[in-house]
Amino acid sequence: MARLPLLLSLSCLGTGLALVGGRALLARQPALTPATATDRLEWLQHWDADPWRRREASLLLAARSKDPQEQRQWLRGQAWGPDPLAALVLKQDSLAAAALDRPDTAEALWRQLQRRFPGDPASADALYALGGDDPGKRRQLLQRFPAHPAALAAALAAGPEPAERRRGALHLARWGARWPGAEARLRQVCREHGRALSAQQRGQLAEGLAELGDAEGALRCLGPTLNGLGASGRLSLGRALLAGDEPQQGQAEQLLLDLVRNSPTTPEAEAAVRLLAQQGSPAAAAALARLPPRWRDSAPVLARRILDAEPAGDGPHPGTDAAALELLRRWPLDPASRTLQWDLVRERLLAGRWRGAMALLEAIPTDQLPPPLAARQSFWIGFVQQQLGDGAAARATWEALLRRHPGGYYGWRAAVRLGRGDLQLGAGPHPPARADGPGDGSDWRPLASGDPSLDRLWRLDQRTEAWETWRHRRGRRAPEGSRELLLEGRLRQGVGDDWTGFGLLEQASLKLDGDQCALERELERSLHPLRFEAAFRAAASQTGLPMELLLGVAKQESRFTPAVRSPVGATGLMQLMPDTAAELAGGPVAEQVLEDPAGNASLGSRYLAKMLRQWDGDPLLAVASYNAGPGAVAGWVSPQLRSDPELWVEAIPYPETRLYVKKVLGNVWSYQQGGEPDC
Structure with missing residues (x-):
């Protein structure tokens, strides 16, 4: 008996060393991800000697399953230890038990989660589930996890007492005014x-x-x-x-x-x-x-004054140009400078004032601009060089543009100018679009957030948990800078919120500088995912159009959000008006058909094919008509459409349609080419 304490100590020490050794072994093994094959995960879950690796395989298998009974089987015995993954196992096991109508089991698991991991974001869901009839627990949830989705849902459900409803509304106003409801x-x-x-x-x-x-x-x-x-x-x-x-x-x-x-x-x-x-x-x-003096001499105010002083007509504007050049050189990185530069350049391009346009284009170094603006500036520098008779310089500029920014509208136009390709609008095989649907592990990419716990949740296909953790940690603070905007955009996409996700990714692209090539590549992949593949492939086959054209329109129209509706009533992926849909279908179309991806894609592709036939396959006229209507577009047709189509686009009198044409056709080119920035 005297040796029993020693034996116990050695046993505990051996167990501890085995666990530490197991973690070291896990670090040396290939990481498990959503791309890991199911049979491989099943083998690891049953037979791997490393308990951490078995738990990771269990979580990936549970995320892959849609059956709550099967999910519970994969998760059985995996809630051990103090690691936050144990909290996640308890949360998912609770949700699966509730889905199987086992409330007592679910409640016991929620209580275990709250007791063992009171500060983990997963505990917010425990407080929500346990606080249905307990206002005290709901208040505890709002205080401890104020920005967590569970807290926002609890705030919305607060009541029926007036004081509780007021408290919930004030919480929503502060922490989540955009929460549904x-x-x-x-x-x-x-x-x-x-x-x-x-x-x-x-x-x-x-x-x-x-x-x-x-x-x-x-x-x-x-x-x-x-x-x-x-x-x-x-x-x-x-x-x-x-x-x-x-x-x-x-x-x-x-x-x-x-x-x-x-x-x-x-x-x-x-x-x-x-x-x-x-x-x-x-x-x-x-x-x-x-305004106070400090603001009267600021870039936004001076840029507004320059625009207001811009004289009408196509003649030289030496005073305006001189003032603009001074401002651009003084504040080259200010957003107001960049807006002013393009407004003035566009006017001079349309007036054929090439040297004035070139002076303004060169006032801000291209490598100081974010990628979308750098591509635009490079294209027009090449265009002006060609107009001034220096074809060799123009070709060199466009070739550099294609290497650095191969996608988008200006990548397409540079390729056409160089004879390096064009949009493929007929039926037939094209390079595959990038797949990036939530839950599809074949194309999985690391999150690379810099936060190991967040990256691990993403790697284990716990996209909702990753988003909720991020939301909880950020609180009220909005994402700042290109890296944070990209990260939140990808997290939003991961939980199926493309509407918000694309908006954040577009903001991120306009905040990049020339030294963030890795982020630029990730943005390019995230901005052109493949969504609703079956619906778009079927619609493309039906009409003989390339799927990438339908994807390009739908991304711009709805950000791949099937139930979105515009203020004027356009509905669904390709934003069809009910009257247009009825004309295409030969009778009234039910709202649920317009919100169904397959039904909307089918009708939208038929209308797009009709526009292409009307304009003899011209993508500029067809896409402009999809936005502004063929009647309006008929009045814009001019010889410039053939000689200098880029200038024709810039002369479109509707700013919305002008941007729309560039966005849609840039999307199509990016989907068809699949190229990434070379930097």
Whole structure:
């Protein structure tokens, strides 16, 4: 018996060394990912000597299964140890038990999760599940995990007592105004409980409504004064009012001017100045003239003055050009400088003022621009070089453009100018589009977030858990910079939210600089995924169109969101108007058909094929017609469409259609070529 403590100590030590050795062994083995074959995962789950590797295989198998009973079988015995993966096993086992209608088992697992891992994001789901009839647990959830989706869902469900509903609405306004259902709840609490709210609480609810673009609801919630509305709220309200009618725009301009005057050194003041500088009204110009001195000599304000001073007509504008060149050289990285540069360059290109355009194009070094703007600048430099008679320089510029930015609209136009290819619009084999559908592991790519725990969740195909963890950790802070925007965009895509994900990825592409080639490559892959492959392949086969053309239209129209509806009633992946759909189908089309990917893709491809036939296969005219209608496009046809199609596009009088044509056909080229930046 005297040796028993020694034997126990040696046994514990041996177990500990075995576990440490197991982790070291796991680190040397090829990492398990969603691309690992199922039979390989099953073998590892049963026979691998490393318990960590068995658990990883179990989680991947459970994520791959749709059967809750099978999920529980894979997860059995894997909730051991203090590792956060044990918390994830308990959460998934609880959800599977609930799906099998075993509430007692689910509750026991939730309680174990909360007891063992109270600070892990998975515990937010435990508090939500256990707090159905316990307001105390719900309040604990809101305090401990305020930005977690479980907390936002709990805030929306708060009640029925008025105090609980108010508390939930205020939580949503602060932590998740864009949460589904939050807007209606904010309006309801403002309307029904306004007298019970303090000025600060009214301001908090109003800021949430303003963030959602509901300027009128925000003003009703505030009452006769803006008391309780801070700088960020005033900025959101000003932005929302700018989207309204003329009186609301005037109200916004005064609100933004007051914000800059009262808080001149804040980030909100800078954003307010940029908003004011983007307005072209006399009132906005007057507001800019009344800004504090530090802002009157800023890039956004000076750029607005230069644009306002631009004389009409196609003649030389030496005064404007000189002022613009001075600003561009002084603030080459400012977004206002880049916008000014393109506005002036476009006018000079359309007027045939090649040397004036070239001077403005060369004022900002191309390598200081984000990839989309660098590609545009390179193409037009080559175009002007050709117009000035230097064909060799033009070819060299376009060749460099194709190497550095092979995709997109300007990659396509450079390839055409060089005789290196064109869009393939007929039926037949084309290079495969990138597959990147949620849950499809064959194309899995690391998240590369820099956070080992987040990267591990992504590697184990726990996309929802990765997104919720990220959301919890960030709280209210919006993503900043290209890396964070790319990361959040990919996480959003991972949980099926392409609508938000593509928006974030587009922002990321405009914040890249020339030294972020790895991010640029990842962005290119993430911006051109393959969605709803079966629906688009069937529609393409039906009409004889390439699938990439349908993908290019759908990405621009709906960001691959089947149920999205425009303010004028266009619905689904390819944004069809009900009347257009009825004409194509020979009778009324039910709403559920328009929201069905296969039905919408079929009708949209038929309309696109009709436009191509009408314009003899010209992609520029067909895609412009899809957006603006063939009647409008018929009035734009000119000889320039054949001689210089790029200038014809820039002359399209509708800015929305002009951008649409470039985006859609750039998408098609990127899908068909599949090239990545060479840097």
